[in-house]
Amino acid sequence: MRRILLTAAASLALMTAATAQTAKVSVTAIVEHPALDAVRDGVRDGLEEAGYKAGDNLEFTYESAQGNPATAAQIAREFVGNSPDVIVPISTPSAQAAAAATRDIPIVFSAVTDPVAAGLVASNEAPGGNVTGVSDLSPIAEHVALVKEVAPEAEAVGFIYNPGEANSVVLLEYFREAAEKEGLSVVEAAANKSADVQAAARSLVGKAQAIYVPTDNTIVSALESLVAVAEENDLPLISGDTDSVERGALASVGFNYYEVGKQTAEVVLRVLKGENPGEIPVTFATGTDLVVNRKAAEAMGVTLPQAMIERASKVIE
Amino acid sequence: MIIVEDLHVTFNPGSPLERRAVRGVGLTLGEGEFATVIGSNGAGKSTLLAAIAGDVIPQKGHIRIGERDVTREAPAKRAARVARVFQDPLAGSCADLSIEENLALAAMRGSRRGFGLALRAERRKLLRERVAELGLGLEGRMGDRMGLLSGGQRQALALVMATLAGAEVLLLDEHTAALDPGMAEFVAELTQRLVTAHRLTTLMVTHSMRQALDLGTRTIMLHEGRIVLDISGEKRRSMTVDGLVDMFRRVRGGEELDDDALRIG
Amino acid sequence: MSAIAFWGAVELGLIYGFVAVGVYLAFRVLDFPDLTVDGSFPLGAAIAAVTITAGWDPWLACLLAAFGGAACGIVTAFLNVRFGILNLLASILTMIALFSVNLRVMGRPNMAVFNRETVITPFYDLGLPDHVVRPLVLSVLVLVTVLVLARFLASDFGLAMRAAGANQRMARANGVDVGRQIYAGMAISNALTGIGGALFAQVAGFADVTSGVGTIVVGLAAVIVGETLFRTRALFIALLACVIGSVIYRVAVQLALSADFLFLRASDLNLVTAVLVALALILPRLRSRKVVAQ
Numbered sequence: 039m040r041r042i043l044l045t046a047a048a049s050l051a052l053m054t055a056a057t058a059q060t061a062k063v064s065v066t067a068i069v070e071h072p073a074l075d076a077v078r079d080g081v082r083d084g085l086e087e088a089g090y091k092a093g094d095n096l097e098f099t100y101e102s103a104q105g106n107p108a109t110a111a112q113i114a115r116e117f118v119g120n121s122p123d124v125i126v127p128i129s130t131p132s133a134q135a136a137a138a139a140t141r142d143i144p145i146v147f148s149a150v151t152d153p154v155a156a157g158l159v160a161s162n163e164a165p166g167g168n169v170t171g172v173s174d175l176s177p178i179a180e181h182v183a184l185v186k187e188v189a190p191e192a193e194a195v196g197f198i199y200n201p202g203e204a205n206s207v208v209l210l211e212y213f214r215e216a217a218e219k220e221g222l223s224v225v226e227a228a229a230n231k232s233a234d235v236q237a238a239a240r241s242l243v244g245k246a247q248a249i250y251v252p253t254d255n256t257i258v259s260a261l262e263s264l265v266a267v268a269e270e271n272d273l274p275l276i277s278g279d280t281d282s283v284e285r286g287a288l289a290s291v292g293f294n295y296y297e298v299g300k301q302t303a304e305v306v307l308r309v310l311k312g313e314n315p316g317e318i319p320v321t322f323a324t325g326t327d328l329v330v331n332r333k334a335a336e337a338m339g340v341t342l343p344q345a346m347i348e349r350a351s352k353v354i355e
Numbered sequence: 356m357i358i359v360e361d362l363h364v365t366f367n368p369g370s371p372l373e374r375r376a377v378r379g380v381g382l383t384l385g386e387g388e389f390a391t392v393i394g395s396n397g398a399g400k401s402t403l404l405a406a407i408a409g410d411v412i413p414q415k416g417h418i419r420i421g422e423r424d425v426t427r428e429a430p431a432k433r434a435a436r437v438a439r440v441f442q443d444p445l446a447g448s449c450a451d452l453s454i455e456e457n458l459a460l461a462a463m464r465g466s467r468r469g470f471g472l473a474l475r476a477e478r479r480k481l482l483r484e485r486v487a488e489l490g491l492g493l494e495g496r497m498g499d500r501m502g503l504l505s506g507g508q509r510q511a512l513a514l515v516m517a518t519l520a521g522a523e524v525l526l527l528d529e530h531t532a533a534l535d536p537g538m539a540e541f542v543a544e545l546t547q548r549l550v551t552a553h554r555l556t557t558l559m560v561t562h563s564m565r566q567a568l569d570l571g572t573r574t575i576m577l578h579e580g581r582i583v584l585d586i587s588g589e590k591r592r593s594m595t596v597d598g599l600v601d602m603f604r605r606v607r608g609g610e611e612l613d614d615d616a617l618r619i620g
Numbered sequence: 621m622s623a624i625a626f627w628g629a630v631e632l633g634l635i636y637g638f639v640a641v642g643v644y645l646a647f648r649v650l651d652f653p654d655l656t657v658d659g660s661f662p663l664g665a666a667i668a669a670v671t672i673t674a675g676w677d678p679w680l681a682c683l684l685a686a687f688g689g690a691a692c693g694i695v696t697a698f699l700n701v702r703f704g705i706l707n708l709l710a711s712i713l714t715m716i717a718l719f720s721v722n723l724r725v726m727g728r729p730n731m732a733v734f735n736r737e738t739v740i741t742p743f744y745d746l747g748l749p750d751h752v753v754r755p756l757v758l759s760v761l762v763l764v765t766v767l768v769l770a771r772f773l774a775s776d777f778g779l780a781m782r783a784a785g786a787n788q789r790m791a792r793a794n795g796v797d798v799g800r801q802i803y804a805g806m807a808i809s810n811a812l813t814g815i816g817g818a819l820f821a822q823v824a825g826f827a828d829v830t831s832g833v834g835t836i837v838v839g840l841a842a843v844i845v846g847e848t849l850f851r852t853r854a855l856f857i858a859l860l861a862c863v864i865g866s867v868i869y870r871v872a873v874q875l876a877l878s879a880d881f882l883f884l885r886a887s888d889l890n891l892v893t894a895v896l897v898a899l900a901l902i903l904p905r906l907r908s909r910k911v912v913a914q
Contacts, residue, residue, distance in 0.1 A: 101877055104889055107831040108632060108838070109873065111824040115628025115751075116877045119621070130730055131828050138734045138825020139628070157732020157826070201723055202829045204730035230719060408793070434795030447793070449786040452779075453853070459776070460783050464795040468776040500853070516794070 061090050061310050062097040064117040066136070067128035069105040071255055072281055073295040077128050077148050080299015081306065088307050097122070107131050114139035124306050129255075130156045130204050137169050144315040147171030148302040149295065151205035151253075153320050162320040170315040172302045174323045176209060176253060176278045180291040182216040184328075188274045188288060188340050189248040196242035196249040196273075198227040198235070198264065200256035209252040209278070232260035239267035246273070251287065253278040261285050265334070272339035280329040284354055288338055289330040289346075298323045327351035357384040357407065357524055357556055362416035364402050364580075376402040377413070378580035386523075387554040389547075389571035391561055393599075395607065398577040400560040404526045407558070409433050420524055435465025438517035438555075440510065442529040447513035450502030454493060454512065457501050458482045461516035485515050489545070507538030514545055518553050525550060527559040531566070543570060564596045564603075574599075578606045621878045627751040629874035631823060633867030634758040636838055638816035640846070640862035641762075641769060642809040643839030649773070650785040650805040655711040655836050656696045659718025660689040660810040662832035664817025666722045669731040669827035678739045682818045689814020692718060693806035701799040715832075722829045730828045731821075738822035754823060761819075762863050765812065770856035772808075781805050813839075834893070841896040842866035844903065869896075 065081060067074040082098055090096035099120075103110035114135040117125050125145045127133040133147035137158055145168055150156055153173055159165035162173070185195050197213055199206035214224045225246045229238035235257055242249055249268055251257050257264065258279070265286035268275040277287035280294050301323055309315050328346070331354040335342045347353055364377040377399040384390055394400050405411040407418055409430035418426045425433045441447045448457045459473045459482065479497070487494040489511050493504075501509060510530055517525055527546065531539040547570050550557045561567050567574050574591055576584035583606045586594060639657060646654040664685035671681040692714055699710035723729060739761075743753050772778045783791040784801035791798050813835070821827040846865030852858055873889060 105830070106834060106889075107824065107826075107828050108636070108820070109877075109889065111820075112625075112629060112632055112870065112874055113877060115631075116622075116625040116874060118751075119624030119626075119628065121622075131826065131830075134730070134732055134734070134826035134828075135824055137732075138823070155728075156730065157734060202719065202729045204728060204828075207728055410792075429797075430792045431795050431797045434793060439793045441789075441793075446787070446789055449783050449790060451786050452782060456779060456782075460779050460791075460796070461794050463776050463780070466795075468780050468796075470772065470775040470777055472771075472774055473776045473779040474774065520795075 060095045060097075061085070061124070062120070062122040063090075063099075063124050063126060063306060064120065064122040065098065065100045065126040065128065066103065066110070066113045066117065066132050067100075068103050068107075068110055068132045069129070069255065070102045071259065073253065073258070073279055074128050074149060074255075076281070076295035077299040077302065080296040080301075081126055081148070081303045082299075083296075084300035084303025085306065087300075088303070090310075103132060103135075107135065110135040111139070118143060124309050126302060126306060133158055133169075133171070137167075141168055143168065144309045145169045145171070146302060146305045146309060146315065148298060149174045151175050152208045155208065156204065159320060162322075164316075165318070165320060166316045168315055170305060170309075170318040170320055172298060172305060172321045172323055174253065174293070174295075174298055175212075177291055178209065178212045179216045181250060181276055181278060182213070182220050182222065184276050184289055184291055185217075185222065185248050185250060185274070186220055187343065187346060188276070188335070192222065192247035194223045194225050194246045196225045196227055196239075196246035198229065198238055198242070198249060198251050198257055199254045200230055201228050202230060203254050203256060206252050206254040206257075209254075213250065213252065229257060229260075232256055235260035236263040236267060239264045242273070243267070243271045248274045248276065251275065251277045251282065258282055261287065269334075269337040274338045274340045275334070280327070280352075283329040283331045283334070286334050287331065288334045288340060289328065289342075289350075291328050293323045293327075330354070356386045356419075356421055357382070357558070358417075358419040359383070359403075359407070360417045360419075362403070362406060362413050362418065364399075364406055364411055364413045368414065376580055377406065379416075380577075380580070380582055382575070382582065382585075384556050384558065384573075386556055388573060389550050389555075389557040389559070390573040390575055391559045391567040391571045392575050392577060393561060393564065393567045393603070394577035395603075397579075399580040400577050401528055402580075403577070404439075404528050404558060404560060407524070408437055408439055408526055435520070436523045437526060438464070438520070438522035438524070439526045440513045440517055440528070440530040442532050444506035444509040444513070444533060448501045448509055448516070450500065452501055453498050454486070454501055454504070455479060455482050455497040457512065458486070458516055458519060462519045464520035464522070466520070482519075485519070486512070489515065505538070507534045507542060510534060510538075510542050511545055514542065514549055518549050518555070521553075523556060525555040525557040527557065529560050529562060532562055546570065564599045568594060568596065568599065576603065576606065621874055624751045625874055625878065626871065627755050629870040630755040630867055631751075631758055632820075633842075633870035634755060634762050634863065635816055635819045635823060636842060636870065637762045637863035637866040638765065638812045638819070639835055639839040640842035640866040641766060641859055642812035642816070643836065644843050644859065644862045645769075645805055645812070646809040647840065647843065648785075649782055650802060650809075652700075652785070652802065652806065653708045653711070654693075654696060654806065654809060655708065656692050656714045656718075656806070656810055657813040657839060658832040658835045659715040659722070660692040660813045660832075661817040661820070661835040662722050662827065662829055663688050663692060663718055663725065664814030665821035665827035665831055666725040666731070666817075666829070667814070668818035668821040669733050670726055672733055672736050672738065672822065673731065678737055678741075678822060681822075682739060682815050685814040685818035686811040687814075689810040689812070689817070690807040691810075692814070693808070693810030694803055696810075697799075697803045697806040701802050718832075719829060722832075726827060726829070729830070730826060732826050733821050734825040736822075739819070740822065758819065758823075765815075766856065766859045766863060769808075769812075770859050773855050777804075834890075837893055837897050838866075838869065841893050842869050844896055844899055845869055847903075848899075869893075 092098040127136040227238040229235045277290040280292045328350045329352045359382040362380045366374045573587035667685045668681040696714040699705045780796040784798045842865040846861030850861035
């Protein structure tokens with residue numbers, strides 16, 4: 039009897055090895071958010087294009103931590119308990135929770151701005167350990183150039199962010215550096231929660247001639263209130279992500295997060311093929327493209343240069 | 356000993372709600388003296404007690420307990436020497452704590468509370484004995500929540516609590532008023548017994564003329580914040596309830612007595 | 621639910637057990653609705669993250685986190701006792717201020733603590749799987765804490781604290797300095813929460829300024845779950861019930877995460893928690909009404 043069982047188990051193992059195309063990928067994000075959701079969809083579709091079909095030969099699970107780091111820690115443990123082939127945490131706290139929960143299961147993070155500062159990898163070039171992933175560090179210099187292009191007269195640009203978000207603080211430093219190179223001063227406006235965004239935006243009126251909103255979850259979730267202030271006061275609003283342009287920002291150069299998800303899927307595929315995540319350098323999200331919103335430009339009193347419209351990969355009317 | 360000198364207490368001074376509750380009361384109670392206090396609603400009885408206990412800080416005047424001026428001392432601080440029993444049986448003890456926890460709390464009144472076990476064996480024994488002296492059979496229920504007891508039982512225990520930590524002064528604010536007649540009588544007798552046994556300088560506010568004459572050695576009548584009658588000794592012994600009611604009527608300028616304000620019995 | 625997930629939930633439940641016991645002390649013993657914990661929890665985490673990454677001893681980190689938490693409690697108590705600011709409002713003020721303080725402490729909103737020496741790491745050599753070692757060590761810590769706290773509440777000082785929370789007038793009449801009891805109780809309550817935060821940072825691998833959001837609600841949920849399961853007046857059991865309530869809460873969350881269970885999803889969590897806490901606030905009222913009716 040025991041021998042039969044053993045034989046059965048062995049043959050089952052053989053079968054699994056034969057159909058090596060099955061994979062178990064567990065995805066989590068700190069909160070439900072259009073950009074983060076787009077990453078998730080990009081990961082899933084990217085895997086599908088490579089022949090892993092969810093529900094078929096891909097066990098794809100997704101959990102959101104509802105903005106609560108303690109829940110993120112629980113999700114990480116839940117995933118570790120299910121021993122998937124790869125864990126894909128989206129956003130910094132989710133990635134940290136996952137990295138703390140396992141030293142064995144490969145982790146491919148996504149949408150983490152500064153993986154080194156987050157303690158996820160030893161260095162971007164040689165991560166070491168079981169963690170690698172895709173950084174969504176914004177193409178800041180291009181954003182500053184965009185500000186100069188739509189508001190050539192501007193002397194100061196407002197930077198609206200939540201000081202509680204790790205990524206935003208990093209972005210502020212990069213932005214200040216890039217802006218000062220272009221002769222722009224930076225005016226900070228802080229909003230700790232989405233309800234404060236409007237007031238923070240108003241505080242910029244008269245002090246800055248343009249507003250920049252980074253990929254800040256808090257601010258982006260209240261983008262509409264920011265757009266309203268920008269339109270009322272003729273302040274061109276440049277965003278760090280292109281999705282926000284569709285929601286009323288004037289323009290952005292960026293990656294759309296769906297593409298970031300697909301780039302993440304590529305790293306996941308490398309790990310599934312057996313590469314050691316610790317030896318895969320951190321990827322910086324690419325695919326930067328310009329999106330402009332003609333209606334928003336009008337409302338913010340900006341005439342878009344023809345060259346810019348021609349260069350744009352997408353123009354929203 | 357309590358010495359009250361020219362005491363004035365005004366609530367909400369300078370506002371339209373201003374009320375001069377006590378207007379120049381002077382009073383000396385010798386050690387172990389037991390005075391009953393009567394007067395209509397708003398006469399200032401409770402305010403006088405509150406000022407002695409420290410709940411109310413007077414605008415003018417002095418209060419001394421023994422040699423010490425306590426006029427501005429915080430209530431918790433003077434609690435070492437002043438014990439109280441309130442009218443509301445719920446107010447004088449913690450419903451959620453057990454009988455013995457309530458007693459243990461009172462036993463440390465005025466002492467520094469450290470980290471020793473509150474219910475240590477020798478203290479439990481002592482508390483149990485003190486409760487047994489009441490003859491209410493509560494010594495077998497020391498672990499019960501205070502909230503399970505009747506009002507009378509709680510007031511009886513409140514009196515025991517008041518005498519546990521060796522106070523000098525006992526303030527009773529109509530502590531039998533909320534009880535049924537039988538229990539009220541029991542608590543009144545207990546009061547007399549404990550006051551005598553512990554030689555407590557006692558002020559007892561009451562609405563009962565009978566109680567005012569039967570208990571203690573001295574009777575004081577307050578009206579509109581002043582002492583209008585202060586009798587003791589022979590004069591008090593010869594005083595009848597009717598005589599007291601009559602006097603009460605006279606100080607109120609011949610007004611008819613308000614039944615709610617004054618119970619005779 | 622896998623064993624790792626289950627033990628992970630127990631582990632978090634034990635960590636939040638510190639918060640639950642602290643919340644019990646503030647809400648139930650002192651009758652002080654205290655939201656300070658939403659700030660003292662991440663402060664504890666921040667202090668632990670900063671000190672541990674600087675190479676300090678993790679036990680010392682926990683101790684400092686306790687002091688940090690205690691300081692928060694004292695500030696809230698100060699606003700309430702000294703200036704008569706409504707207790708709830710006083711605690712909200714401290715909580716709001718702590719958001720900025722926590723950012724200052726870490727110098728940034730998020731700090732990683734993994735691959736560092738923590739209070740757990742020395743025990744990984746016992747030969748047990750990591751995911752069992754963690755809850756094991758934590759349960760010893762929380763048990764010791766509950767024992768010490770129960771003994772404290774049974775002391776003369778602790779009894780005075782319980783009286784101050786239950787009946788201020790009576791406490792004062794019996795010579796209890798109610799203000800001082802509030803200071804002490806709030807300090808202890810938030811010290812426990814700070815320790816919870818410090819342990820969270822060590823076990824979850826990071827400190828994040830947003831990690832305090834809803835701490836009070838989770839703590840209250842744990843307290844009510846515990847109270848519902850154990851109707852007792854024994855202090856040790858009542859405190860232990862809070863910890864058990866916290867563990868049960870986390871296991872319930874884990875069940876919700878394990879999909880298909882009772883139609884619950886992670887996204888229903890906030891609703892479930894809110895219902896639990898509403899019960900926490902309503903039940904005592906219903907109970908006391910019943911007593912009055914008798």
